[in-house]
Amino acid sequence: MAAEDLGPETLTIDLGAGTGPFHGGAKGHDRVSWPAHDHHLSVPGRMVRWIAAIEESEADFDLAYWNIAGQGDGQCWLLNVYGRMTGSAVRVTAPPTDVEYALHGVATLDTEKRQSRLLFGGAGGTANVVFADVDPEVFGTTVHVRLDEIRWTGQVGASGPPLRLRDGELPVEDGTVTLPLTGLDEMSAYHLILSPGGHGADPLPPEVRWRRTYEAEYATCTGSTGSDGVLAFDVEVPQDGTYEISVHANSRDDADPVREQGPTSVFLRVDGERPRELLLPLGHKWAVRGRTDTQADLTAGGHRITLAVQDPDLGATRGDAVIDRLDLTLCDTEGPALYDAEYADLRDGARVSHAHRGASGPGVAVLPRGGTAAFWVHAADDGEATVTVERLGPGEGVVTVDGEAVGRVEEGPLPLFLAGGINKVTVTGTSERLIVDRLRVGPARGLLPGTAYAAEDGTLTGTAKVTALPYATGGKAVDGIGGGPGNALTLTVTARHAGRHALTIRYSGGEQAPATYDPPDPIRHHADLTVNGGAPYRVLFPTTFHFNALRTLTVPVTLVQGANTLTFTAGELPDFDGEFRNVHGGRSAYAPVIDRVVVTPLSARG
Numbered sequence: 001m002a003a004e005d006l007g008p009e010t011l012t013i014d015l016g017a018g019t020g021p022f023h024g025g026a027k028g029h030d031r032v033s034w035p036a037h038d039h040h041l042s043v044p045g046r047m048v049r050w051i052a053a054i055e056e057s058e059a060d061f062d063l064a065y066w067n068i069a070g071q072g073d074g075q076c077w078l079l080n081v082y083g084r085m086t087g088s089a090v091r092v093t094a095p096p097t098d099v100e101y102a103l104h105g106v107a108t109l110d111t112e113k114r115q116s117r118l119l120f121g122g123a124g125g126t127a128n129v130v131f132a133d134v135d136p137e138v139f140g141t142t143v144h145v146r147l148d149e150i151r152w153t154g155q156v157g158a159s160g161p162p163l164r165l166r167d168g169e170l171p172v173e174d175g176t177v178t179l180p181l182t183g184l185d186e187m188s189a190y191h192l193i194l195s196p197g198g199h200g201a202d203p204l205p206p207e208v209r210w211r212r213t214y215e216a217e218y219a220t221c222t223g224s225t226g227s228d229g230v231l232a233f234d235v236e237v238p239q240d241g242t243y244e245i246s247v248h249a250n251s252r253d254d255a256d257p258v259r260e261q262g263p264t265s266v267f268l269r270v271d272g273e274r275p276r277e278l279l280l281p282l283g284h285k286w287a288v289r290g291r292t293d294t295q296a297d298l299t300a301g302g303h304r305i306t307l308a309v310q311d312p313d314l315g316a317t318r319g320d321a322v323i324d325r326l327d328l329t330l331c332d333t334e335g336p337a338l339y340d341a342e343y344a345d346l347r348d349g350a351r352v353s354h355a356h357r358g359a360s361g362p363g364v365a366v367l368p369r370g371g372t373a374a375f376w377v378h379a380a381d382d383g384e385a386t387v388t389v390e391r392l393g394p395g396e397g398v399v400t401v402d403g404e405a406v407g408r409v410e411e412g413p414l415p416l417f418l419a420g421g422i423n424k425v426t427v428t429g430t431s432e433r434l435i436v437d438r439l440r441v442g443p444a445r446g447l448l449p450g451t452a453y454a455a456e457d458g459t460l461t462g463t464a465k466v467t468a469l470p471y472a473t474g475g476k477a478v479d480g481i482g483g484g485p486g487n488a489l490t491l492t493v494t495a496r497h498a499g500r501h502a503l504t505i506r507y508s509g510g511e512q513a514p515a516t517y518d519p520p521d522p523i524r525h526h527a528d529l530t531v532n533g534g535a536p537y538r539v540l541f542p543t544t545f546h547f548n549a550l551r552t553l554t555v556p557v558t559l560v561q562g563a564n565t566l567t568f569t570a571g572e573l574p575d576f577d578g579e580f581r582n583v584h585g586g587r588s589a590y591a592p593v594i595d596r597v598v599v600t601p602l603s604a605r606g
Helices: 044-057 074-083
Strands: 009-021 088-093 104-110 115-121 125-132 142-150 163-171 177-184 189-196 208-215 220-222 230-237 241-252 265-270 273-279 290-298 301-308 322-331 337-340 345-347 351-353 364-368 372-379 383-391 397-401 404-408 414-418 421-429 433-442 451-454 459-461 465-468 476-479 488-495 499-508 525-531 537-541 551-559 562-569 593-601
Touching: 009 104, 009 115, 044 074, 044 104, 044 115, 044 189, 074 115, 074 142, 074 189, 074 421, 088 115, 115 125, 142 177, 163 177, 177 189, 208 230, 230 322, 241 265, 265 290, 273 290, 301 322, 337 372, 364 372, 364 421, 372 383, 372 433, 383 397, 397 414, 404 414, 421 433, 451 488, 488 593, 499 537, 525 551, 537 551
Parallel strands: 009 125
Antiparallel strands: 009 088, 088 104, 104 115, 115 189, 125 177, 142 163, 142 189, 208 322, 220 230, 230 301, 241 290, 241 322, 265 273, 265 301, 337 433, 345 372, 351 364, 364 433, 372 421, 383 414, 383 433, 397 404, 397 421, 451 593, 459 488, 465 476, 476 593, 488 562, 499 551, 499 593, 525 537, 525 562
């Protein structure tokens, strides 16, 4: 939470003052170079300012090529929300100010959906959001309000989905709806959706019950940084519960001795007990922050959380790290994740309706035959989830995940494989009418077992070799894949039945090209994957900043029943002119280091 109350300020959205079509950042207008600061990128609360300026100027925009690729961070969710705003742009009046970091916003009105959406942020403390000229023909005399927060979680590393802060109804008074807000975080962006109310929707509780931020500079530091240093945070929590502890930190990938060993670790204890080792995120410079999460059961009252460079039970660490802050959050983790269909991306004739009593939220999505509703669903890890399309009535449809057909709507709860991070789950109507209320995503039921295969147990040819990596599974992985098709890793995997499967690859890639502009360029590795001797499929792997820092990437493959052969190799990729050159050393001819693969059916149908 922001340490200082900057309000109250007022952000006014005039629904009667349209400013023309909504552009969504890329509608064929002039391309402009915006000088966004490096420390703005990935920070939703900072990027709202640029989105508002870009929308006002009707300019195209994109991230520069040298920024880190493949990170599903808070900015990714921000752009996802921004891209799903529809209708006409309406006037947003921000508080007058002469400071750089202030409240900004962009808003739309979609009269067909009967929704107004506001994306705002940039200031902490308190504020009033005021919707003026609210048309009773569109919204009625009561409105339903949904408010989500898009958190900053660091420049590197994946982020969880937007968190629901408020869901309920407010009266329209003299054509105005006022929403007082407190506890705004200047690093966060906020997404507010206004819909017609008064239809008996059940309000959903906030997903965040309580949260505090403790800056490292105010913690108690004892000992020496490099030998016996301890950073102590004295915290106080309001109730018994399981709290998420997020350590925002950085360990530079080319600093001694990180260059040799990989991620730096610290040792966390709660009240001197329950020791655990936390691997800190890596970055290509000290200013690049990431986040490491853990959980602890805390009783109401005061506690001391310590981060130490050594622990009597777990050992000592090597390397340097910058600790930025510690976040403590009590979340509502009970029950499934819920995605209301009236807020989904609706296409091909699908529409929002507010005329159906019994809906969980303010509306439903009505899908004709071929109509689609797309949901962006978050999964903490790669693996099985239970997905249910809750509908009103007997309509039929099919479900796809990232374009892969995985099941039918009328079959009830579906066991589906979801990749860790963001998944696009699409419902397509196959009957005359399918009324979708919401998507419910729950835990696994053990119906899609995965089988792991260690890379070191495969067949290695050419320069491919087993190498020791302490953080790899069993301490070993395979390096030297690529530089030509003769340098390969081949694995034999078994499928219980034929069909589409998820291949989850645990890998690492730490090459970095010399700087050709401002920042150094982390190299994105690739591998050419063949299944049972078929045509190669190119897989792109985001950097992990060090070969001893591992993460996963999932790709879909088609397997036959029984034994299947998977072969990984790589080669030099051409420049834009088609010639095989790599003048600046900006690409690698080698695949990443591969630790293991896990094979899992995409669905119960294979």
